[in-house]
Amino acid sequence: MMNRILSPFAMVIALALSLVLTQPVMGSDPAPTPNTVNKVEKIADKAKVTVSPSPSSDEEMSKALTSKINKGSGDIIIRTSDLAVNNTAMISAEVKPKSVAKPSTKPVEKEVHTHHWTYFDGPGGPDNWGNLSKDNLACLKGKNQSPININIDRAVKAELNPIEFIYRASPLTIIDNGHTIMVNYGEGSNLMVDGRQYRLVQFHFHKPGEEAINGERSDMVAHLVHQHHDGSLAVVAVLLSTVKPVALRKYWWGEDAAKENALISTLWNNVPLVKGKAETPGVMIDINQILPTDRSYFTYMGSLTTPPCTENVLWLVLKNPIYISEAQVKNFDRIYPMNARPLQPKGDRLVKETK
Incomplete structure (x- = not known):
């Protein structure tokens, strides 16, 4: 009985002695080495x-x-x-050092200096229109450019549908855009040709006339620009001439006085003083005043005659000019002495003429 009681006690004493004997002498921890x-x-x-x-x-x-x-x-x-x-x-x-851009070894492209297009020889002239902008490539590489010389002997005589001019009066909005005098026309004026309707958008002037008939250009021309709802364009060219109409009769007491064109007079009287600024002087105009009585025409497919020289434009060149006075031509000449594009190659395009 006594042995059973002392045995556990002896075990505790033995354990205590073992801990004392195995404990190392207390001291400071060794300092960490530099490598550590x-x-x-x-x-x-x-x-x-x-x-x-x-x-x-x-x-x-x-x-x-x-x-x-x-x-x-x-x-x-x-x-x-x-x-x-x-x-x-x-x-x-992650912190990374900023990379230093190395100079490129590729050749640096020369900066393209854009020039404002003009009608005169030089960097901005007609021969260089196509180089001024990628949007003008048609001016350089197009195959159906305008204006052209219309050789009457080579034009195909055909029973062409008459052009229906459905024009009405419009408030005048006029601008000198730096290339010509242009009139933006109001809504509601259209023309019908070959069953297609085009809306009159604007009209403007060139001196001399751009298109040539048998190699001759008129004193001026008015281009009436129309647009179909699908975006396609039709331009009517009205030739303006200072040659007095044959209809003016001569009498023993003198000649019938040739009057100035009323619409042209209104436009010239309201040309803005500042280029690029549209003016609305509060007057009404009627485009019918510059249409000839005989509206037979030539037609062919061409382009706009100014950059970007867009092609697939339907051209309707009225065969008979209207009369304007020399004074009216001189007034335009004081603003734009010459604003006509050189004639372009006709190529194999077909030109039709009403019989």
Whole structure:
């Protein structure tokens, strides 16, 4: 009985003696060696996380950071792709030196100096219109350019449908656009040709007339620009001449006085003083006043006669000119002495003429 009681006690005493005998003498821990410090610092450097100046406390960012840490993959990098789509915070935990842009070894393209297009020889002249802008390539490479010389002997005589001019009066809106005098026409005026309706958009003037008939140009021409609802264009050319009409009769007491064209007079009286500024002087005009009585015509497919020289334009050149006075031509000449494009090759295009 006594042995059973003392046995556990003896065991406790034995254990206590064992701990005392095996405990080393207390002393200070040895200082870490320099190599150990360097290793610790390198590990700490790798674990550094740098956040951009605009840190976000967004829960998604926190989760992404935790996920990266849990993966235990070297440097900690958080990209915007790690965050929610609607998170706009830009975060980078990896510090990289800014790359210095090396000078390019490719030849530097020469700067293209754009010139304002003109009708005169030089960098902006007609021969260089196509080089001024890629939008003007048709001026250089187009195969169906305008204006052309219309050789009456080569034109095909045909039973062409008459042009229906459905014009009405419009408030005058006039502008000197730096190339010509142009009138923007109001809504509601149209022409019908071959079953297609075109709306009159604007009309403007050239001196001399751009299109030639048997090699001769008129004193001036008015171009009436129309547009179909599909975007295609039709231009009516009205020749303006100072040659007095044959209809003017001579009497023994003198000649019938040839009057100036009323519409042209109204336009010249209201030419704006400032180029590029549209004026609405509060007067009404009627485009019918510059249409000849005989409206037979030539027709062919061509282009606009100014940049960008857009092709697939239906041309309707009225065969009979209207009369304007020499004074009216001189007034335009004082603003634009010459604003006509040189004649373009006709090529194999077909020109038709009403019988």
